[in-house]
């Protein structure tokens with residue numbers, strides 16, 4: 274990824290995001306941590322943004338349900354939920370209450386994200402099935418800007434796709450290539466419940482899409498080609514075995530060896 278490239282695509286950013294997107298550009302190239310680039314291959318170069326059509330299949334009624342106070346209760350310290358825990362595949366409720374408890378949860382999510390060397394984290398990854406994500410591509414408290422997106426919705430994806438090596442805190446030590454649109458236009462609410470729009474590109478767009486997938490119950494290997502999955506199959510199976518040993522239950526999903534794996538295609542909005 275070229276350093277010094279401006280991530281801004283339009284002027285529709287909320288003021289809160291501007292400092293992050295302008296200032297982090299040089300740092301991103303040297304401090305990618307959990308999400309590190311190995312290649313960035315342009316596959317198409319047609320119109321920069323295209324409308325998202327009816328690709329909302331994963332947007333089930335369950336996901337639009339509003340979270341109750343109980344749904345947002347959490348225990349400190351938070352713990353990272355690892356694959357194949359079914360929490361990662363469950364529906365995630367919209368947040369309707371923007372209170373002190375939510376602020377505390379966001380603070381603790383950043384805390385565990387930094388401690389585990391992540392640059393992005395979604396609520397289901399800490400056992401909370403609600404539509405919330407945090408990220409800071411600098412990966413350090415006090416460095417870069419902390420981004421909080423609540424009830425995010427994707428308005429547009431770029432037609433241009435890029436291949437990029439991703440990691441995930443729910444899959445410790447596993448990195449592999451995932452192809453995604455290079456940029457994305459997002460609507461969301463901030464920690465006070467205020468609506469804002471933002472156009473993300475490059476690393477912030479990559480982190481956002483990875484975390485947004487978590488809110489849809491989609492995991493990064495769902496988007497990998499069979500060839501790429503083959504390269505991490507044993508590591509995924511090792512996580513499944515670990516889950517079985519820890520819980521005494523059979524793994525709720527198995528990557529297996531078959532070619533019949535369901536591959537997620539398209540990028541839906543929510």
Ligand SMILES: [Zn+2]
Pocket residue numbers: 440441442443483484487
């Ligand atoms: Zn992840």
